[in-house]
Amino acid sequence: MAERLVVVGGDAAGMSAASQARRQRKPGELEIVAFERSHFTSYSACGIPYWVGGTVDGPEALIARSPEEHRARGIDLRMRTEVTELDLDRGRVRARDLDGGVRESWTGFDKLVLATGARPRRPALPGIDAPGVHGVQTLDDGQALLDTLATTGGRRAVVVGAGYIGVEMAEALIDRGYSVTVLDRREQPMSTLDPDMGALVHTAMCGLGIETVRGAVVTAVLTDGAGRARAVATEDTEYPADVVVLGMGVRPETALAAAAGLPLGESGGLLTDLGMRVRGQDAVWAGGDCVEVLDLVSGHTRHIALGTHANKHGQVIGANVGGGYATFPGVVGTAVSKVCDLEIARTGLLERHALAAGLQFVTATIESTNHAGYYPGARPMHVKMLAERRTGRLLGTQIVGREGAAKRVDIAAVALTAGMTVEQMTALDLGYAPPFSPVWDPVLVAARKATAAVRAAGA
Template sequence: MNMSRTRDTRERLVVIGGDAAGMSAASQARRMRDPDELEIVAFERGHFTSYSACGIPYWVGGDVAGPDQLIARTPEEHRERGIDLRMRTEVTEIDVERQRVRARDLDSGAESWTSYDKLVIATGARPIRPDMPGADAPGVHGVQTLDDGQALIDTLAHTRGRRAVVVGAGYIGVEMAEALINRDYEVTVLNRGSEPMSTLDPDMGRLVHEAMEGLGITMVNDTEVTKVLTGDDGRVRAVATQDAEYPADVVVLGIGVRPETTLAKAAGLPLGEHGGLLTDLAMRVRGHENIWAGGDCVEVLDLVSGQERHIALGTHANKHGQVIGTGVGGGYATFPGVVGTAVSKVCDLEIARTGLREKDARRVGLQFVSVTIESTSRAGYYSGASPMTVKMLAERRTGRLLGVQIVGREGAGKRVDIAAVALTAGMTVERMTALDLGYAPPFSPVWDPVLVAARKAVAKVRGS
């Protein structure tokens, strides 16, 4: 090993991770400081940078032609902007005391140390792989990076059978089930929860369940996967639960992700309840003035509950990167927190949520009322109007909005943004009823479905 450091008058920023948070931070820092003032070295262990992991299910399903469409900026483009980006290079150790990182070239095996004045940790998240026999067998795939997506597509291209099992029914599981249906696979989803989409309350998850079965997806709820069975060739042949076996030619793990904080933990950096790095509002790692962290490896403040959460979303990662890059560059920016907004779909069914679920509110000690309404995406008499279900939670007595969940067809999902803004502003449901939203029959009824739910919530709050 050698010390990769020729000391000059410049500061050196080292970035671990070449996707959304890491490269956004590097790019913003470069905008603010010239190369003769700040040297930027970034390490990425994969083959791609600055890509949309959220687009992988649509690439697998054929809606996106190839990985190039998911890449916002290539390694070459980053290098042209004055960033020393080292691909296929994995950081294996952070030496906080001596301000350096050790990295290994994954192709040659060579290792070296690189010193830093400032460090950004953007190591992302890793798919949860259940600790059970066969979980690492050929044909079993997690989907988190473009490399993962390419590996799954290669497997699908060389697999003769057409039976797929998806383990887990969260965002990843549901989206991958749709992708496999689009590729003419026979799909079974095994879910440990009572309904798919545990980010929703079960009554709203039931609507997703019905839609998935309408697409020909077999949903098996309240079941625990115990092992992956393999054939004589070592490849996956089935997935076993407590009381059944489900034949499989390919298995996709959609159980969720955990913060990838192995390096940070080994370096003694502070981690939260969910295993993510803890930062201040400027995205500095707590207790370390020259270390920042962002993206899927950190925990963020939930503005509704007041507690730390781990939410793996590219929207947050890019914002974190902008805040970090501004701070590294000598400016000032903060990331105040989130309200937990997310949107997804199963074919033409749109699924959205923001704020707290019922169990979230109970866990933090909030008393609440909940209402559910049925409405339509457009004026009922206008062509193309489709049904929509909106569930709303409000704090008892005060009427403060706590959360909204929406399930419906075209025009349903993005309505959750109304609620996201209201949550961020700390609005009551009564105040929401007076919101001046856009109206015309092609876009909504006279009373938008979100406002209909707010009116019903107002009445229930008063009654409580």
């Protein structure tokens, strides 16, 4: 009799796991049932801001594999079906057909994969759930926002939060012809950067015509007589809004897991071993935005919602569920984004992360150019590095600049993964030609300055 694998969640991690398990095991050996509550599967959530802004087509262009394609590969994929309960003792899940009323049914499993993703942060504020207020995490969310933009009469948008999603959505709304105000409680936008590097992003946002209000504590979303959002109130004033977008990040969607008594970390994400098996469970795996992963730099677990990780998690889970062996060793926290032509990148620890981990460190910040200074089109690039005070081990890198800035962070990501010191980095044999880099690449210039800081600290 065939084993049954049940997958909860039909995006990157879930369907990667299902597809990899199918490749490992024949249909007669393994039955795969997957549940997805939305209208879409296997899509690029990272592309939603560019779809909203009109840079790319959607939603079809953002879909890597349709439900029909998954079914053709031997996966029983049930769309618009929400799992409402996990019964781990009996090995079954209860699911509801969202388009069929209140009908619910149980499905048994031999092996279970949880890939429930994350949900946008929605603070418990008056009016936060009013029509016209949008979180942006799924293609359904993106379509709902576009529907609002198509029907609203005004052209004023307020984005609450200035993290990656908030900044990207602000630019998308500018591209749509909206007047955009970004409200953020921090001193600088992009909490994924240190404040001194975030200040560079703030300057770029102002140049794009985005009003950015720092230190703004939102207290409510104000509504009109019809109950729709009309403004966002802070402790000091209110900002008129025809549409409100929440850009305060996401939290793991682990309500089902918590109700079933599965182990959660500090951020609320599921805790797994290196094989992505949920700790303390023999037949339950988890991956994607609903889990916490090991930070290879700090040694602690953390929640990082990225499609790159989710797909890798799925591959590891599918291999293990299918009878093979694979591990996911951890991450260094690499992420890139942009505001107009300003590229933003980080990997490793920020100053506050290093302090929280009890690490003593030095910092070095340099300004260089993306090309040789004499080559046409050379633009400024800022690089900041953190290095451990005693050993010189690289702890983190942040880069803000124009063309060619963002992907340079991959040099530091590899160095972090390898546990290199900043002094070792100065000898890296990187590619050079005037159209691509100065003789000394900006990353190496920062490594040299960080090396000098480590030596001075030890003197």
